Amino acid sequence: MVNRQFQKSHWGTVKDWWMGLGNPWKTLFLENLEMEYDDPMANIHRVFSLEELDLSRSEIRDLSPLKYFGNLRYLDLSMTDIDDLTPLEDLVNLQELHFTGSKNLDVSQLSRIPNLEVLDLSYPETPPVNFDELYKLDQLKAFYGNGCSLNSIAEFVALDQLEVLCLYFNIIPAKELRAFKELYPDCKVMC
Structure with a gap:
C-alpha cells in the first residue's frame, strides 16, 4: 500500500x-x-x-524521493556525496542511520529525525559540524563517531538513553570520559 x-x-x-x-x-x-x-x-x-534501504556507494545525490518512505527503519548513506539530509525529517519510523565516510555533514540536519536510535557517522572525509544539536536525538541508544575529530563529549551528556558510545580515534580528555562514565555507568563507552 x-x-x-x-x-x-x-x-x-x-x-x-x-x-x-x-x-x-x-x-x-x-x-x-x-x-x-x-x-x-x-x-x-x-x-x-521498504523498511531497509542501502544507498551506500551509490550515485544518489538527492534524497527528496525518500520523504514518502514512511515505513523506512534502516538507511545506509555511507560513502556518498549527499549533503542535504532535510528530506529525512519526514521519516518518522527511521531508527538506524549509517553515514560513514561522509563529506560536509551538518549534524543539525539529523536532529529532526524523531525516532533515531542508532547513528553511525564514523570516518568522515571532513569533520561533521554542529554536534551541539545532538541533544535533540532523545531516543538515541547508540552513537558511532570514530575518527570524527571530536575533542569533547559534552554534546553527549544530554543523551540519557545512550547504551553505546563509540569514539575511537578522537582526542577526548580523560577527565570528561570519567565524568561521563560516572553519570552513565550502564553506557558502554569505547574510545
Whole structure:
C-alpha cells in the first residue's frame, strides 16, 4: 500500500513520481527490488513498503524521493556525496542511520529525525559540524563517531538513553570520559 502522505502529494500519482525520478534512483529500485524494466509500475508498491534501504556507494545525490518512505527503519548513506539530509525529517519510523565516510555533514540536519536510535557517522572525509544539536536525538541508544575529530563529549551528556558510545580515534580528555562514565555507568563507552 502506498504511503498516505505520498497519496496527498503534489505529484498526484505514483506514475508521475516514478517518471520524475532520476536514473540513479530508477536503476537502484529496478535492480535491488527485482522490478521488471519493461513494466516497473507492476511492482511499484514494493518501493513504498521498504523498511531497509542501502544507498551506500551509490550515485544518489538527492534524497527528496525518500520523504514518502514512511515505513523506512534502516538507511545506509555511507560513502556518498549527499549533503542535504532535510528530506529525512519526514521519516518518522527511521531508527538506524549509517553515514560513514561522509563529506560536509551538518549534524543539525539529523536532529529532526524523531525516532533515531542508532547513528553511525564514523570516518568522515571532513569533520561533521554542529554536534551541539545532538541533544535533540532523545531516543538515541547508540552513537558511532570514530575518527570524527571530536575533542569533547559534552554534546553527549544530554543523551540519557545512550547504551553505546563509540569514539575511537578522537582526542577526548580523560577527565570528561570519567565524568561521563560516572553519570552513565550502564553506557558502554569505547574510545
